[in-house]
Amino acid sequence: MIVAERKPFEEVRAMVKDFKKVLTVGCGTCVAVCLAGGEKEVGVLNAELKIARRRQGDPIETGGVTVERQCDMEFLEALDGIVDEYDAIISMACGAGIQLIAERFPEIPVFPGVDTSFIGVNREVGWYEEKCRACGSCVLGMTAGICPVTMCAKGLFNGPCGGTNKGSCEINADQPCAWQRIHERLAKQNRLQNIIDICPPNDWRNQTPRTIVQPGYKDRLAAFGIK
Amino acid sequence: MKSGSNLEKILLAGHFAFTGELGPPRGTNVSVVREKAKHLVGMVDAVNITDNQTAMVRMSSWAASLIAMEEGLEPNYQMVCRDRNRLAMQADILGASALGIRNMLALSGDHQQFGDHPQAKGVFDIDSTQLIGMVKKMRDEGKFLGGADIDEPPKIFIGGAANPFAEPYEWRVHRLAKKIKAGVDFIQTQCIYNMERMRQWVKESVDMGLTEKVYILAGVTPMKSVGMARYMQLKVPGMDVPNAIIKRLQGVDKKKVADEGIKIACEQIEAFKEMKGVSGIHLMPIEWEHKVPEIAERAKVLPRPVV
Numbered sequence: 355m356i357v358a359e360r361k362p363f364e365e366v367r368a369m370v371k372d373f374k375k376v377l378t379v380g381c382g383t384c385v386a387v388c389l390a391g392g393e394k395e396v397g398v399l400n401a402e403l404k405i406a407r408r409r410q411g412d413p414i415e416t417g418g419v420t421v422e423r424q425c426d427m428e429f430l431e432a433l434d435g436i437v438d439e440y441d442a443i444i445s446m447a448c449g450a451g452i453q454l455i456a457e458r459f460p461e462i463p464v465f466p467g468v469d470t471s472f473i474g475v476n477r478e479v480g481w482y483e484e485k486c487r488a489c490g491s492c493v494l495g496m497t498a499g500i501c502p503v504t505m506c507a508k509g510l511f512n513g514p515c516g517g518t519n520k521g522s523c524e525i526n527a528d529q530p531c532a533w534q535r536i537h538e539r540l541a542k543q544n545r546l547q548n549i550i551d552i553c554p555p556n557d558w559r560n561q562t563p564r565t566i567v568q569p570g571y572k573d574r575l576a577a578f579g580i581k
Numbered sequence: 582m583k584s585g586s587n588l589e590k591i592l593l594a595g596h597f598a599f600t601g602e603l604g605p606p607r608g609t610n611v612s613v614v615r616e617k618a619k620h621l622v623g624m625v626d627a628v629n630i631t632d633n634q635t636a637m638v639r640m641s642s643w644a645a646s647l648i649a650m651e652e653g654l655e656p657n658y659q660m661v662c663r664d665r666n667r668l669a670m671q672a673d674i675l676g677a678s679a680l681g682i683r684n685m686l687a688l689s690g691d692h693q694q695f696g697d698h699p700q701a702k703g704v705f706d707i708d709s710t711q712l713i714g715m716v717k718k719m720r721d722e723g724k725f726l727g728g729a730d731i732d733e734p735p736k737i738f739i740g741g742a743a744n745p746f747a748e749p750y751e752w753r754v755h756r757l758a759k760k761i762k763a764g765v766d767f768i769q770t771q772c773i774y775n776m777e778r779m780r781q782w783v784k785e786s787v788d789m790g791l792t793e794k795v796y797i798l799a800g801v802t803p804m805k806s807v808g809m810a811r812y813m814q815l816k817v818p819g820m821d822v823p824n825a826i827i828k829r830l831q832g833v834d835k836k837k838v839a840d841e842g843i844k845i846a847c848e849q850i851e852a853f854k855e856m857k858g859v860s861g862i863h864l865m866p867i868e869w870e871h872k873v874p875e876i877a878e879r880a881k882v883l884p885r886p887v888v
Contacts, residue, residue: 361654382722404838426703429739435841448708453600505601507703508663508690508691508692508703509703509705510705510708511708511710511711512708512709512710512756512759513708514745514747514752514756515585515689515708515709516689516742516744516771516819517689517691517692517747517790517818517819518747518748518818518819519747519818519819520748520749524691524692524695525692525694525695526820534748534749537749538749541624546755550755550758551710551758552710552759552762553711553770554711554714554761555667555707555711555715555726556706556707558706
């Protein structure tokens, strides 16, 4: 899932300081699971805003609504009749959701309520770990299911570097060396040959904004001029 | 002859090579480079010019290499993968070769978080093994990494680094083999203090036939103080400093510690001269360039052969 963190309150407050009526929109998918931007977090942020503005003698009116997925236009329709009553929107979705809201309501200022952090896994409630950088050319088959682009601080394809330190990364003793783990797991699976061969320079495909059209939908979307 | 560099000729002729190191200044102060270089002329076969060492901004390695050449030294131009992508790397390699630089050392580079710009975006577009392969392709096939032809390919003697002490030990020799397969001509190792581990790694390399395909220069850094030895032991990743070294430095009079450090380094050099599979020494006296003549003298590596 996409993991995000609630922005510091002062930052959010500063962004909406000139607005009197703000709609906070949560997202019921990834950011709800990682406890950053779901229904509950929408309520908390609105309460914080109301208290702070009342104290400063400049009350704010807030509304809260959480949609299933902000990254899907279909679910944004639900906001159509609502947003007109507000001066600004705080979106608590990931960067994709925030942008789609801004695209749907181009007349209204949209502000991010979270910092989108990474694609990761749920280790335990409240504990998430980055796993994928969406490089677009996956090497997990070669590296025993451990991503060197994400987990190696240098993103090496022929590691480990000379800084590998008794199983840890040179940047931090608490950060495991990705390549040591890759080596150990491949050795156990008797697949070391995978990394004895040189891995050639990567074909980075995350350097331009990307779109994907699944094969089965190519004809249908071509009718709309989408390749 | 791949590059025609002095270092290549020395090694090809079967001499025991001796290389040094020079860190460029944190500014445009050319006299610093000239002053450091002066101590090294006639003492070493080539001198490594470091590239934003420890992730701190310094005068560019190719520029300092050219100044070293003016002073009569042969540079070993270091290039790290942290600071530039494959386009900038290839451009710098062409420029370096065009201006007479004939040796290069391909490195990953310390992570940017250690330096004075921890916010920097680490590039790491390609890694050090891939960089070695890229330079070899440019030199031997006359082609850029992208496949296009080069109008007069660069002439570069290609170096790489090796750390015999990082775990998993059994993988270290395979990583050396990968660099050889990628096209490395010579290897300079991490600073060595654990001679037993080094001996083991060299033996494995010899047994695998790797030392027939690459020249290994053993890294030596004399300890200047007990504090330095402790710091290297505890704080520098990938470094293996046995307690015996620290005890030995502690065992001499305070004023004699630096001298004892040089003595240890000279004993190591003597051992490496006898070690099958080791073709020379890479001396890295950290900010101690002026001591190189004394160390070279005491290590009995002078005069340097002329080839």
